[in-house]
Amino acid sequence: MQLTAKTVEHLPDDAAARTQILAHIDRVAGQIAATKVFVEQFGGSALKLVVLPEYLFTSFPGRIGVAAFSARAAFDVGGPEYERLGRHAQRLGLFIAGNAYENDRHFPGLYFQTSFVVDPAGDVVLRYRRLNSMYAVTPHDVWSKYLDIYGRDGVFPVADTGIGRIAAIASEEILYPEIARTLALRGAEVFVHSSSEIGSPMLTHKAIARRARAIENIAYVVSANTAGIDDPLLPLASADGNSAIVHYDGHVLAESNSGETMTAFADLDLAALRRARRKPGMKNYLSRQRLELFAETYAGSVQPADSLIDEGAVRQPDREHFKRVQATVIERLDKAGLI
Incomplete structure (x- = not known):
């Protein structure tokens, strides 16, 4: 669903x-119904299955500090926002996939x-924390402690559900093939992709990347973009359009134009996907991976x-911390002589 x-x-x-967040959740639930x-x-x-856009209920934290945004907008695990979403999922009898900023009691003052x-049933059956972000904290920024608490299964979760094995890819992470490949090798068949991006009639x-991730992993990609961002300082349609469902062979099953809409909907044939994954042939890219070839490259x-x-x-970062880290990496x- 492409929503504002x-x-x-x-x-x-x-x-x-x-108060606004909970009211927005209720409004979206009415649209889902x-x-x-x-x-x-x-x-x-x-x-x-309904997939909602990235940071739908709060927008992004562009002009507020990390600790302040954590207090204002980040959901608590088991908190009222998840309780409200669970109640609506239970009432409607479907799976709701979405994206939000979330507090973690192990990392006070930060959010993921x-x-x-x-x-x-109203339960959160998948919780994936974004691993690659430009201006926000990720598990990798507190990696040693995060791994001790959650382990690899908590970093790359796949939910085995009654509608297939589902994994999540957040926003621009669709551009990083390693994330999708890792999840596919853990059994993921359907990638839910919550995004907020600039739409275009041309290929963005x-x-x-959505098509590539679908092809190389023999997986469906269900991608929901925002229908703009309601922000007094931004033109409304700055991130709008092109929500899409991509077939595991790479063709687009459905795609939305601009504005609030539910027009990107389609049937997902998991039986056909599973047959494709079990069939020997050149197109079975997932089974043809030789991962040990790349182990040395990815060891660092x-x-x-x-x-x-x-x-x-x-420690608490300021917003510029992430840009300073990237600048140091580029310099190194x-x-x-690597770039």
Whole structure:
């Protein structure tokens, strides 16, 4: 579903932000309910999965500090926002996939961008924290501590559900093939991709990447873009259009134009996907991987881990921290003659 993200930055206080977030969740649930009726009457298939855009309920934290945004907009695990989403999923009898900023009691004052899936029982059955971000904290920035707490299964989760094995890819991470490949090798069949991006009638980087990730992993990609961002300082349609469902052979099954819409809907044939994965042939790219060939290349790190851990303690970053880290990486690669 291609829906408008609503910022919380301009609101007078944190309480007003929380009130707006819950009201927005209820509004979206009403849109999902109406969409369910339309899709089922139009196509004849039961609607079982809805994918919502990136940071739909808060927009992005562009002009507010990390700790302040954590207090104002980040969801608590098991908190009222997830409870409200779970209640709606249960009432509607479907899976709701979305994306939000999320607090973690192990890392007070920080937040992680989290893609989630809520099942028809109202439970969060998938929680994936974005691993590659430009201006936000990721698990990799506190890697040693994060791994100790959650392990690899918590970093690359795949939910085995009644509608297939689902994994999440957040926003621009669709451009990083290693993330999708790792999830596919853990069994993922359907990638839910919550995004907020510039749409275009031409092929964008993300549009190309969605097709590539589908082809190389023999997986469906269900991608939801925002229908603009409701922010007093941004033109509304700055991130709008091109929500899409991509078949595992790379062709687009459905794609939306601009504005709030539910027109990107399609049937996913998991039985056919599973047959394709089990069939020997040149197109079975997933089974033809020779991963040990690349082990040495991937043994090191370009972007350093633990950039927010000093002598075992997690520190609070300012927004410019992430840009400084990237500049240092570029300088190091340049001196080594690698770029």
